[in-house]
Amino acid sequence: MIARAVISMGQSLRKVIVAEGVENQAQFDVLRFQCYEDVQGCLLSRALPAAEITQLLPPASTAVAGPTLSFSPLS
Numbered sequence: 202m203i204a205r206a207v208i209s210m211g212q213s214l215r216k217v218i219v220a221e222g223v224e225n226q227a228q229f230d231v232l233r234f235q236c237y238e239d240v241q242g243c244l245l246s247r248a249l250p251a252a253e254i255t256q257l258l259p260p261a262s263t264a265v266a267g268p269t270l271s272f273s274p275l276s
Contacts, residue, residue: 204235 204220211218220232223242232240249257 202235204232204237208235208237 208218217239219239219241220237221241223229223232223240223244225244229244
């Protein structure tokens with residue numbers, strides 16, 4: 202599977218791999234099974250203008266390093 206090969210290559214290069222374009226639960230489940238830690242796509246959120254997305258982010262003083270996304274697709 203291509204996703205598994207990309208994950209393996211990224212891990213061997215010590216890179217963070219982001220699965221883009223996740224649009225449905227089946228895609229999400231496959232990627233989660235393949236141990237993708239970072240995903241983005243319409244399943245999780247529609248595209249947002251910069252003004253809206255910045256309102257969802259924590260203040261800089263409370264931000265933490267590293268991935269903090271929990272896998273909870275929109276209904």
